[in-house]
Amino acid sequence: MPALRVFAARSLCGLLLCLPAVTQQTTPPPAAPQPAQPPVQFKGSAIEVIVPVTVTDDKGRFVSNLVRKDFRVLDEGKPQTIEFFSHEEKQPIVAGFLIDLSNNSRIHWKTYQDAILELVWNLLTGDKRYTGYLISYGNTADIAVNTTWDSEKIADKVRKMKPGGGSALYDAIYLACTRRDLVKGEPYEPRRVIIVVGDGHDNASTHNLEEVLELAQRNLVTIYAVSTMAFGFSNESQDVLERLTRKTGGHVEYPLNALYKGVSGYLSNPSDDGNYALTVGTGAYAAEISNGIIKAVGGIGGEITTQYILRYKPDFDAEAKPKTYRKITVDIPGLPNVKISAREGYFPNEVPGAAAPVSPPAPAPAKGR
Numbered sequence: 001m002p003a004l005r006v007f008a009a010r011s012l013c014g015l016l017l018c019l020p021a022v023t024q025q026t027t028p029p030p031a032a033p034q035p036a037q038p039p040v041q042f043k044g045s046a047i048e049v050i051v052p053v054t055v056t057d058d059k060g061r062f063v064s065n066l067v068r069k070d071f072r073v074l075d076e077g078k079p080q081t082i083e084f085f086s087h088e089e090k091q092p093i094v095a096g097f098l099i100d101l102s103n104n105s106r107i108h109w110k111t112y113q114d115a116i117l118e119l120v121w122n123l124l125t126g127d128k129r130y131t132g133y134l135i136s137y138g139n140t141a142d143i144a145v146n147t148t149w150d151s152e153k154i155a156d157k158v159r160k161m162k163p164g165g166g167s168a169l170y171d172a173i174y175l176a177c178t179r180r181d182l183v184k185g186e187p188y189e190p191r192r193v194i195i196v197v198g199d200g201h202d203n204a205s206t207h208n209l210e211e212v213l214e215l216a217q218r219n220l221v222t223i224y225a226v227s228t229m230a231f232g233f234s235n236e237s238q239d240v241l242e243r244l245t246r247k248t249g250g251h252v253e254y255p256l257n258a259l260y261k262g263v264s265g266y267l268s269n270p271s272d273d274g275n276y277a278l279t280v281g282t283g284a285y286a287a288e289i290s291n292g293i294i295k296a297v298g299g300i301g302g303e304i305t306t307q308y309i310l311r312y313k314p315d316f317d318a319e320a321k322p323k324t325y326r327k328i329t330v331d332i333p334g335l336p337n338v339k340i341s342a343r344e345g346y347f348p349n350e351v352p353g354a355a356a357p358v359s360p361p362a363p364a365p366a367k368g369r
Contacts, residue, residue, distance in 0.1 A: 048083075049075075050188055050220055052249055053308040053330055054341040062306055063338055074329040075314050084311035091309055092129040092190035094147060094183050096176040097154065100198025101138040102167035105228050108256070109163050111290050112228060115297040116158050116197055122301045124151035129190065133180050134158065138165035139204050141172035147181040169198060169240070170205035173212040177219050187220040188311065193250075193304055196225040200240035209240060216248055217325075218347045224250040224300045226293070229257070249343035251303075253296035256289065314348065324348075 051073065055063040068085035097120060105112065124132050126149070134145040134154045144157045176194055183190055194216070202209075216223060225241040241252045314326065330342040 048188065048311055048313050049328070049346055050191055051310045051312075051328060051330060051342050052191060052222055053310060054249075054251075054303050055308065055332065055335075056339045056341075058337060058339075062303075063335070064306065066308065066332065066335075068310075070332050070334060071308070071310060072331050072333060073310060073312055074331075075312075076326050077329075078315060080312040080315055082310050082312050084309070086309040087306075090125075090127075090130070090305050091307070092185075093123065093131075093193050093304065094186060094190045095123050095130075095132040095304070096135060096180070096192075096194040097132060097158075098135045098137065098169070098172045098176060098194060098196045098198070099158070099161065100167060100169070100196070100201075100228060101136050101161060101163040102165055102198070102201065103163065104167070104199050104201060105163040108228070108289055108293070111293050112197060112226075113158060113161065114290075115226070115293045117155050118294065119195065119297045119301055120151050120154050120158065122298075123304065124149060124154070126151070131183055131190065133176075135172045135175055135180075136161060137168045137172035137198075138163070139168065141168045141175050141205075143175055143180055147183060166204035167198070167201045168204040168206075169196070169200065169202040170207040170209060170212045172196075173216060173223075173244075174205075174207045177212070177215045177221060191309070192219060192221040194221055194223045195300060196223065196241065196244070197228065198225070198241075199227055199229045200225070200238060200244075202240070209243070213244060213247060214347065216244070217343070217345065220343075220346065221248060222250045222343065223248045224304070225252045226296050226300065227252055227254045227256075229254065247344050249341060251341060253299060255292035255296035 053071070055066060057063055064087070066087070068082055071082060071085075073080045073082060097116065099116065120132065124130050128149040131147050131149045132151070132154060133143065133147045134157055136142055136144045136157075144161075145154045148154070173194065173196075186192060223244045225245055227238070227241060229238065245251050310330070325345055325347055327345040328343060330340055332338060332340065
C-alpha cells in the first residue's frame with residue numbers, strides 16, 4: 001500500500017508538471033498588431049495646378065482639334081510651361097452629385113430626378129476609374145452615398161429622394177470638399193468635379209459662400225450647376241451658382257429659362273395660365289420641360305468628358321511677395337474668337353490644419369506635341 005501511494009503521488013505530480021506544457025502548445029501566440037492604414041486626406045495646397053479647359057466656337061459647339069502648343073497659360077501674367085496635356089475622351093473623374101431637396105425643387109422634381117439618373121449613368125460607366133458620390137441637401141446636408149464606382153448605389157438613393165424643407169447648399173459643398181472618401185491620385189487623376197442640381201438658394205447652412213468657394217478653389221474642384229429655377233420666376237440667388245461655377249471653371253445650365261424659345265405663339269396666345277403657347281399640364285408642356293432638362297444635363301456631361309486637361313508647376317518669382325491667391329488666364333493666341341472656360345485662379349498655400357501635400361503622380365507623356 002505505501003508503495004502504491006508513492007506511485008500515485010508521483011504520477012499526479014508528473015501530470016501536473018505536464019499541464020503547463022500542454023497549455024503552451026495548444027494556445028496560439030497572440031497576433032502581432034497590424035499597423036493602422038492612414039486614411040487618404042484632402043490636400044490643401046497646389047504643388048501642380050490642374051486646369052480643365054472647355055473651348056467653344058461662336059455657335060456654342062466644342063472645338064476639339066487643338067493641341068498643346070495652341071494653348072497659353074498665364075499665372076499672375078507670367079507664361080507657364082504646360083507639362084501635361086490631354087484631350088482623351090472620358091478622362092478619369094470623381095463626380096459629386098449635390099441635389100437640392102428644398103421645397104423649391106418640388107415643381108418639376110420627377111423630371112429632374114430622371115435627368116439626374118441619366119447623368120449618373122453617363123458619368124459612372126462601371127469602369128473603376130470613374131467614381132462619384134451623392135450629397136442631398138435640405139434643412140441639412142448629408143452624404144447619401146459615399147465615393148463609389150457603382151452607379152446603382154447612387155441611382156437607388158436618387159429614386160427614393162423626396163424634396164421638402166430648407167436649403168443647405170454651402171454645407172453640401174463643404175461636405176464634398178472635406179468629409180467624403182477620397183480616391184488615390186486626386187485631384188490630378190481622377191480630377192474633381194461637383195454638379196449642383198438646385199437654384200442656388202441657401203437658408204440653412206452653417207458655412208457661407210466665401211468660405212466654401214475658397215475651399216473648392218484650394219481643392220482644385222470644378223463646379224457645374226443645373227438650375228432648377230422655373231421659367232418666369234425671379235431668383236435672388238442666381239448669382240450664387242454663377243459665381244461658384246465661373247470661379248472654378250464650370251458653368252450653369254438653365255433648362256427652364258429657354259422653355260418657350262422658338263415656340264410659335266409665345267405671348268400671343270392668352271390663357272388663364274398666362275400668355276404661354278404651351279399650356280401648363282398638357283403633354284406638350286411636359287415634353288418641353290423634359291427635353292430642356294435632359295439637354296442641359298447632357299451638355300454638362302458632354303463637357304466634363306471632352307475637356308482639354310492642362311497641368312503646370314507654377315513658376316514663382318522667388319523675390320516677389322507671396323500671394324494668397326493667384327490668378328490664371330488661359331488663351332489660344334491663334335484663335336482669338338473662341339470662348340474659353342477655365343478656372344480663374346487657385347490658392348497655392350495650405351489650408352490651415354490640413355495634412356502636408358504629397359507629390360502628384362508622374363504625368364503621362366503629353367500628346368499633341
